[in-house]
Amino acid sequence: MKKSLLFVLLCAEVFAISSLSLASTAYPTVPGTADIGVSVADGDEALIPTRREVYDGGRILDISHRYTTDMPAFESDDGIGQFLWLPKSMKNGSLANNSEMKLPTHTGTHVDAPGHVFDHYFDAGFDVDTLDLEVLNGLALLVDVPRDKNITAEVMKFLNIPKGVRRVLFRTLNTDRRLMFRKEFDSSYVGFMRDGAKWLVENTDIKLVGIDYLSVAAYDDLLPSHLEFLEGREIILVEALKLDNIQPGLYNVHCLPLRLLGAEGSPIRCILIK
Numbered sequence: 001m002k003k004s005l006l007f008v009l010l011c012a013e014v015f016a017i018s019s020l021s022l023a024s025t026a027y028p029t030v031p032g033t034a035d036i037g038v039s040v041a042d043g044d045e046a047l048i049p050t051r052r053e054v055y056d057g058g059r060i061l062d063i064s065h066r067y068t069t070d071m072p073a074f075e076s077d078d079g080i081g082q083f084l085w086l087p088k089s090m091k092n093g094s095l096a097n098n099s100e101m102k103l104p105t106h107t108g109t110h111v112d113a114p115g116h117v118f119d120h121y122f123d124a125g126f127d128v129d130t131l132d133l134e135v136l137n138g139l140a141l142l143v144d145v146p147r148d149k150n151i152t153a154e155v156m157k158f159l160n161i162p163k164g165v166r167r168v169l170f171r172t173l174n175t176d177r178r179l180m181f182r183k184e185f186d187s188s189y190v191g192f193m194r195d196g197a198k199w200l201v202e203n204t205d206i207k208l209v210g211i212d213y214l215s216v217a218a219y220d221d222l223l224p225s226h227l228e229f230l231e232g233r234e235i236i237l238v239e240a241l242k243l244d245n246i247q248p249g250l251y252n253v254h255c256l257p258l259r260l261l262g263a264e265g266s267p268i269r270c271i272l273i274k
């Protein structure tokens with residue numbers, strides 16, 4: 001098993017090198033922050049908040065996308081639009097600022113629960129509150145997928161992910177194309193074709209499937225791939241991860257959804273720790 005894991009890492013390395021130059025424009029610019037906050041002078045000092053993608057000298061990597069009005073929404077050209085309001089503000093005489101938010105649960109970096117595509121699971125209550133935190137937290141492999149294909153059974157075989165690997169973050173052409181930083185939804189994103197999803201379910205121990213655009217399923221196999229993954233109620237899908245500028249390899253992943261009773265999706269904060 002060790003030997004084949006090494007092989008995966010080596011393969012991943014090769015693809016990483018080819019994608020490195022494309023991804024290197026991602027930082028230090030922090031997309032989506034231009035319209036948030038203005039630097040305010042407080043006495044002599046300017047108050048400028050820090051926004052980061054990595055913490056502790058690179059040990060902790062934030063792989064969640066920042067929620068912004070211009071982030072893409074599924075099948076929309078307009079982005080997610082306004083999602084925050086400030087019904088109580090200090091400027092308006094309130095003691096504190098209290099904002100409200102409204103957004104679809106499958107927005108930005110998010111998780112899918114079995115009720116997403118199975119109505120009887122939804123009715124039975126298989127919501128995001130029932131997802132296994134052990135699956136969502138632990139050793140994870142970040143792999144680079146060949147850039148010229150969707151994730152088919154053939155691609156899954158080629159990736160040769162060893163038995164025993166339970167969490168895999170699939171980095172694809174979506175990251176190189178910076179699709180999550182574009183307001184317009186793009187249906188040509190890379191995702192799992194049905195046979196790729198089925199192959200993963202039948203031939204691997206993977207229980208957490210992470211991907212770098214709004215859906216793990218390719219647009220052409222949207223429902224079939226979701227059905228393959230979620231039918232067994234063991235696999236957790238984490239979508240729209242931000243995987244730019246990270247070396248492929250093993251990390252500890254930590255993903256925590258909100259405990260939304262009755263919801264088949266939830267925004268999720270995911271980080272990697274080296």
Ligand SMILES: *[C@@H]1O[C@H](CO)[C@@H](O)[C@H](O)[C@H]1NC(C)=O
Pocket residue numbers: 086087088089091092
């Ligand atoms: C301030 O309060 C008024 C009255 O409740 C409301 O109409 C207005 O929208 C508020 N303005 C802001 C900036 O919250």
Ligand SMILES: *[C@@H]1O[C@H](CO)[C@@H](O)[C@H](O)[C@H]1NC(C)=O
Pocket residue numbers: 147148149150173187188189190191218219220221
């Ligand atoms: C992946 O599939 C989508 C349709 O779901 C297609 O538009 C796209 O070109 C495919 N990507 C690659 C790299 O084959």
Ligand SMILES: *[C@H]1O[C@H](CO)[C@@H](O)[C@H](O)[C@H]1NC(C)=O
Pocket residue numbers: 086089090091092097099
């Ligand atoms: C909170 O209130 C302050 C002062 O009224 C205002 O400048 C600020 O914009 C408010 N906070 C947010 C998050 O809008």
